[in-house]
Amino acid sequence: MYPIVDHEVLAPRVHRLRVQAPVVAEKAKPGQFVILIIDEKGERVPFTISDWDRDAGTVDFVFIEVGKTTQQLATLQPGDRLLSFIGPLGRAAEVDRYGHVVTVLSGYGIAATVPIIRALKEHGNTVTTIVQAPDKERLFGVHPLEELSDDLILALGTKGDGMMESTTVAIRKLLDAHPKKPVDRVIAMCSLCLMRVLSEMTRPLGIKTMVHLTPVMVDGTGMCGACRLSVGGTNRFACVHGPEFDGHEVDGWEVLMARRCTYADESILQQGFQCRGCSQW
Amino acid sequence: MTEAKEPKASPKKPKLNLNRVEMPKQSEHERRHNFDEVALGYTWELAKEEASRCIQCKKRNCQQGCPVNIDIPDFIAALQREEIEEASRILKRKTSLPGVCGRVCPQELQCEQACTLNKKGAPIAIGRLERFIADWERTQGAPTMPEMAPSTGKKVAVVGSGPSGLTVASDLAILGHQVVLFEALHVAGGVLMYGIPEFRLPKEIVQREVQYVQALGVDLRLNTVIGINYSLDELLNTDYDAVYLAPGAGLPKFMRVPGENLNMVYSANEFLTRTNLMKAYLYPEYATPIKMGKRVAVIGGGNVAMDAARCAVRLGAQEVYVIYRRTRAEMPARLEEIENAEEEGIQFHFLCNPTGFLSDGRNNVAAMELIRMQLTEPDESGRRRPVPIPGSEYIMDVDTVVVSLGTSPNPLIPSTTPDLEVTRWGTVVIDERGRTSKARVWAGGDIVSGGATVISAMGEGRIAAAAMHEYLTNGQKKIIPPTPAKDED
Ligand SMILES: Cc1cc2nc3c(=O)[nH]c(=O)nc-3n(C[C@H](O)[C@H](O)[C@H](O)COP(=O)(O)OP(=O)(O)OC[C@H]3O[C@@H](n4cnc5c(N)ncnc54)[C@H](O)[C@@H]3O)c2cc1C
Ligand SMILES: Cc1cc2nc3c(=O)[nH]c(=O)nc-3n(C[C@H](O)[C@H](O)[C@H](O)COP(=O)(O)OP(=O)(O)OC[C@H]3O[C@@H](n4cnc5c(N)ncnc54)[C@H](O)[C@@H]3O)c2cc1C
Ligand code: SF4
Ligand code: FES
Numbered sequence: 010m011y012p013i014v015d016h017e018v019l020a021p022r023v024h025r026l027r028v029q030a031p032v033v034a035e036k037a038k039p040g041q042f043v044i045l046i047i048d049e050k051g052e053r054v055p056f057t058i059s060d061w062d063r064d065a066g067t068v069d070f071v072f073i074e075v076g077k078t079t080q081q082l083a084t085l086q087p088g089d090r091l092l093s094f095i096g097p098l099g100r101a102a103e104v105d106r107y108g109h110v111v112t113v114l115s116g117y118g119i120a121a122t123v124p125i126i127r128a129l130k131e132h133g134n135t136v137t138t139i140v141q142a143p144d145k146e147r148l149f150g151v152h153p154l155e156e157l158s159d160d161l162i163l164a165l166g167t168k169g170d171g172m173m174e175s176t177t178v179a180i181r182k183l184l185d186a187h188p189k190k191p192v193d194r195v196i197a198m199c200s201l202c203l204m205r206v207l208s209e210m211t212r213p214l215g216i217k218t219m220v221h222l223t224p225v226m227v228d229g230t231g232m233c234g235a236c237r238l239s240v241g242g243t244n245r246f247a248c249v250h251g252p253e254f255d256g257h258e259v260d261g262w263e264v265l266m267a268r269r270c271t272y273a274d275e276s277i278l279q280q281g282f283q284c285r286g287c288s289q290w
Numbered sequence: 291m292t293e294a295k296e297p298k299a300s301p302k303k304p305k306l307n308l309n310r311v312e313m314p315k316q317s318e319h320e321r322r323h324n325f326d327e328v329a330l331g332y333t334w335e336l337a338k339e340e341a342s343r344c345i346q347c348k349k350r351n352c353q354q355g356c357p358v359n360i361d362i363p364d365f366i367a368a369l370q371r372e373e374i375e376e377a378s379r380i381l382k383r384k385t386s387l388p389g390v391c392g393r394v395c396p397q398e399l400q401c402e403q404a405c406t407l408n409k410k411g412a413p414i415a416i417g418r419l420e421r422f423i424a425d426w427e428r429t430q431g432a433p434t435m436p437e438m439a440p441s442t443g444k445k446v447a448v449v450g451s452g453p454s455g456l457t458v459a460s461d462l463a464i465l466g467h468q469v470v471l472f473e474a475l476h477v478a479g480g481v482l483m484y485g486i487p488e489f490r491l492p493k494e495i496v497q498r499e500v501q502y503v504q505a506l507g508v509d510l511r512l513n514t515v516i517g518i519n520y521s522l523d524e525l526l527n528t529d530y531d532a533v534y535l536a537p538g539a540g541l542p543k544f545m546r547v548p549g550e551n552l553n554m555v556y557s558a559n560e561f562l563t564r565t566n567l568m569k570a571y572l573y574p575e576y577a578t579p580i581k582m583g584k585r586v587a588v589i590g591g592g593n594v595a596m597d598a599a600r601c602a603v604r605l606g607a608q609e610v611y612v613i614y615r616r617t618r619a620e621m622p623a624r625l626e627e628i629e630n631a632e633e634e635g636i637q638f639h640f641l642c643n644p645t646g647f648l649s650d651g652r653n654n655v656a657a658m659e660l661i662r663m664q665l666t667e668p669d670e671s672g673r674r675r676p677v678p679i680p681g682s683e684y685i686m687d688v689d690t691v692v693v694s695l696g697t698s699p700n701p702l703i704p705s706t707t708p709d710l711e712v713t714r715w716g717t718v719v720i721d722e723r724g725r726t727s728k729a730r731v732w733a734g735g736d737i738v739s740g741g742a743t744v745i746s747a748m749g750e751g752r753i754a755a756a757a758m759h760e761y762l763t764n765g766q767k768k769i770i771p772p773t774p775a776k777d778e779d
Contacts, residue, residue: 032519046476052568052577053476077577093476095513227563230474230515231700232540234557244544244551249702267553267653271581 010090011045014067019149022074024083025059025120031066033058033096039124040102040221040253043068044229046093047081054078055226055248057121057198058097068096071120071150098229102253103219104128108135108193111183112158113176113207115141118198118221119150125196126157135159137183141176141199176203177210184210192216197256201266208256220256222247224269238265308412311340318633322603325488325571328630329393334374337422341369344414347406352416355404358749360384362401362416369419378427381420386460387453387748389428389495390482392421395745396624428495433502439466444762447472447530448508449516449703452480453744454536454735456503457751458758462534463506465759470530471508474515477567480538481736482744484567485559487597489604490627493566517702522710522731532730532758535718536751537703539736543695545589549647550693552655554583558590558598558694565601583689584608587658589644590694591621596628598692599636607690610636615643615663615676641665641676645683647691657687699737715740724754732758 015027033043042057060069074080085091102125110129114122119140129136138158142148142165155161164176176199183192195211197204198221211218227233229248236247241258245251259265314330315321321328332340344366352362361380368377381388397403397417405413427433444467448459451473459471477483479496504510516522516537525533542557544550561580564570568578586602588595591614602610612631614621617640621628632638642660650656662682665674699716711719711727717740724732734750736742 032514036519050569050576077574093513095474095476095515096518098515098518227560227568228475230518230540231702232542233560233563234542234544235560237544237551239551244546261551264551264553264653268551271553 010092011094012090013085013087016086019071019120020147022083023071023117023147023149024074025069025071026082026085027067027069028091028094029066030068030094030096031063033068033094034061034063034066037061037063037068037097038101039104039128040121041097041099042229042252043070043094043096044098044226045091045095047078047085048092051081051092052078053093053227053229055098055223055229057117057221057252059117059120059123068094071117073117095229099248099252100250102128102196102221104132106132106134109137109191110134110194110196111137111139111180111192113139113141113180113195113197113199113203114154115176115199115203119154121221122196122198123150123153123157125198126154129196130157137162139164139176139179141165141203177206180207180210184214184216187214187216195219195256197221201262201269204256205259205262208259212257218256219253220259221252222254222259222265223252224265225271238268306345306407306410307343308407308410310343310412310415311336311418313415313418315630318635321489322634325604327492328489331425332418332422334422334426337369337419338372340415341366341419343407343412344370345406349406351404351406352401352414355401356384357400357743357745358384358752360401360420365423366414366416366419369423374423374426375430377423381423385745385748386457387499387744388420389424390453390491390499391745391748392417392419392424393491393495394486394624394743396743398625400745424495428498433498435505436464438464438506441468442466442763444468444531445470445529446532446534446758446762447516447525448534448536449522450474450480450536450538450735450737451478451500451510452536452538452735452747453482454538454747454751455480455534456499457748458534458536458732458734458755459508460503460506461752461755462758462762463503463508465755467759467762469508471503471510472514472516472520473510473512474537475567476512478510478512480536484563485594485597487562487566487601489600490597515702517706522703522707522728526730530730531762532732534724534751534754534758535703535726535731535733535737536735536747537700537737538747539697539699539717539739539741541698541700541716542693543698544693545644545695547644547646549649549655549658552647552649553653554581554655554689555647555691555693558588558594558692559697561598561692562594562601565605571601571605580605581690582607585611585688586690586692587611587613587644587686587688588692588694589613590696591616591623592694592696593623593627594696595692595694596623596631598694600627600631600634602690602692603634603636611686611688612636612638613642613644613660614638614640616665616674617641620674643676643678644691648685655689655691657685658691659683659685696741697736698740703737720754722753723757724750725757730761 012029017025056070137160139162195218204220224236226236231249239260365377365380401416402413448455448471478500482496542559564580569576570580586607588599641663646659648657661678663676704712718733732754735747
């Protein structure tokens with residue numbers, strides 16, 4: 010059993026949990042994830058590791074309430090225990106010295122990308138971070154991003170509060186300045202739709218764009234194939250070969266989105282994947 | 291030889307009883323709607339009657355047909371003498387999982403095929419008797435604990451808690467070694483838990499075996515993936531004197547045809563894991579859902595395909611098709627399960643093979659394209675290969691597909707252990723006693739065979755455990771009788 014040692018509400022329906030799991034903390038790297046099960050009747054559900062403390066043996070993740078498991082998680086308090094907490098799963102995000110890196114974040118990605126950005130800074134990169142949120146109220150986790158990033162752009166979805174800027178407009182501006190003010194790499198952990206759009210925007214410019222893909226998973230160790238997707242013409246398992254992939258090599262985004270929404274509400278399906286039920290907004 | 295209780299064998303040849311005693315089953319109609327066990331098992335009366343048919347052959351054909359050399363005539367003789375406990379003891383000398391083997395072994399290819407009475411078409415129902423004994427033992431309270439050897443001070447890691455890992459863990463624990471059993475999933479049992487459905491193998495039986503192994507002092511560490519949490523080298527360089535690898539062959543194979551990633555195309559592993567391990571058939575009481583359409587196609591002809599098809603029936607599919615590229619005669623599934631599937635209304639389509647899947651326009655599968663196949667004349671090995679008939683493509687409407695073409699070893703451990711020799715199929719190379727190319731590491735089960743049976747996974751474990759014990763005690767005499775045993779009698 011894996012005790013919860015801390016629970017913080019970051020914004021309405023957004024929570025951070027800290028779990029005692031020394032074996033996971035021991036090997037955690039930026040961009041990796043865990044799969045947890047709350048109790049005997051629970052589902053195996055993946056969450057990206059947003060922080061860890063090897064000495065204390067704790068692992069953090071941030072989640073958004075979207076359905077059964079996440080709503081149940083939201084009720085847990087320090088002292089409660091999780092039945093299962095497996096990780097760190099997947100490959101770590103690629104981090105090297107690239108130059109100027111633009112990160113694009115939304116939903117839980119706002120928190121889960123922090124370890125990647127930290128590593129990018131340790132490798133001497135300049136980092137511009139674009140954060141997308143539906144409105145000011147649901148914005149969270151800005152402080153660490155402000156500290157780590159050289160430049161932070163807030164793209165809030167609601168008009169009229171002075172800070173509004175659409176994510177794609179913000180990126181367009183950065184890309185228009187390229188290559189005079191070069192963008193050497195883009196890293197995105199946001200909605201599937203936005204990651205796809207981003208990949209198409211950077212493709213003609215040849216700017217490597219890494220996307221963090223989150224198909225539905227079951228085991229998370231390469232056993233079930235639920236998370237398969239086609240990358241560069243070959244089948245890949247996001248839980249083993251990902252979750253980070255080169256966005257220009259991902260083929261079949263539509264299939265990926267359809268699969269991701271297998272268990273979403275039918276009404277969401279009919280809205281043409283507007284990502285309403287999506288934990289990444 | 292076992293001594294017969296009768297004073298003198300009668301001079302006349304006894305008349306052979308060729309009436310194999312049937313095992314009661316849930317009716318077809320009933321069982322289509324539940325996940326309860328299909329076969330209900332013998333009563334004591336039925337078991338006695340079946341056991342009485344055994345003619346106690348001197349040649350012990352049945353025993354030779356058993357991959358772990360169970361003393362079959364002896365346990366049947368014990369049943370004939372109405373000594374069930376003794377029968378159980380005899381069984382347990384060679385198998386640690388009788389309740390499992392009695393249910394899932396392909397006896398028709400093993401002991402029952404070899405049985406003398408098979409020549410007359412009515413082999414003794416050895417599997418059903420084995421199952422009866424195991425089930426009887428379960429009703430007798432806690433299992434009797436074996437005598438434990440004093441601690442050797444040696445520590446062993448076993449990777450994977452399927453039948454092979456469970457066997458090695460218990461054998462080595464009994465021999466006095468400290469055993470840690472690592473399991474990636476949140477429950478132990480391997481395929482017995484995540485693959486084989488409840489209606490064929492109740493999970494409670496598997497968990498009882500797991501508890502028994504724990505009661506022997508084995509330290510079970512769930513949620514721990516070797517190759518991620520600890521590499522094999524870390525295990526060897528830290529606490530452990532030896533390692534047994536039994537991570538099975540869990541990597542699902544796909545066909546690599548167009549449209550295979552469409553929504554509602556499942557691998558059998560995903561379909562069965564959701565259904566069995568996560569209990570999706572009890573959704574929403576259990577949180578894991580499984581989405582299923584009305585017309586389900588299961589591709590493949592093995593046990594896995596039968597299990598998937600029969601789960602689909604129980605999950606409420608209106609029509610379930612099994613698509614197999616050869617004919618019924620070549621199906622690798624157990625005969626009993628093919629018959630069960632037929633009785634449950636599953637429709638078999640032989641001599642055809644999918645060439646692609648078509649979308650409904652929103653990336654859900656709506657149909658599949660198939661091509662008809664024919665079998666070639668037998669080649670040197672006597673095998674008839676299926677080949678496509680050109681121009682014979684046709685379309686079949688389906689809204690759910692379960693690809694069930696087998697599995698291959700998960701590359702996780704080999705890829706994180708450069709000096710572990712594997713074949714080009716990814717299976718781990720071992721010698722005849724289970725030793726790998728890497729010092730202090732043994733392996734067995736599906737990771738070695740690429741996918742076989744519960745009993746062979748167990749048997750390989752037995753052999754390796756004996757070899758490991760020898761190594762750990764520096765060539766001391768082995769204590770457990772390992773498999774090929776001419777040591778009894
Ligand atoms: C590698 C990976 C990392 C993730 N990291 C985070 C994270 O850090 N924070 C966060 O809030 N969410 C994360 N997610 C998404 C998260 O797993 C889902 O939001 C969660 O499963 C929803 O479960 P639910 O029962 O609350 O909702 P449900 O009602 O079950 O589902 C809502 C939606 O969540 C998705 N989903 C459901 N089950 C799964 C599953 N088993 N695997 C993947 N997606 C599923 C589906 O798109 C579904 O439509 C991640 C997903 C993946 C694959
Ligand atoms: C659906 C289905 C039906 C079958 N039906 C029959 C049948 O009727 N009769 C029969 O005889 N055989 C049957 N088989 C085959 C039989 O189940 C297998 O041959 C047998 O289970 C193999 O045992 P094993 O111990 O080698 O591996 P497994 O049973 O596969 O167990 C391996 C275990 O290791 C764990 N593991 C894997 N990697 C790691 C890691 N890196 N770290 C830690 N743990 C790890 C896995 O999670 C798993 O629990 C069936 C198989 C399937 C899939
Ligand atoms: S071969 Fe058949 S009849 Fe002969 S001893 Fe074995 S089970 Fe009995
Ligand atoms: S989640 Fe099962 S293979 Fe990736």
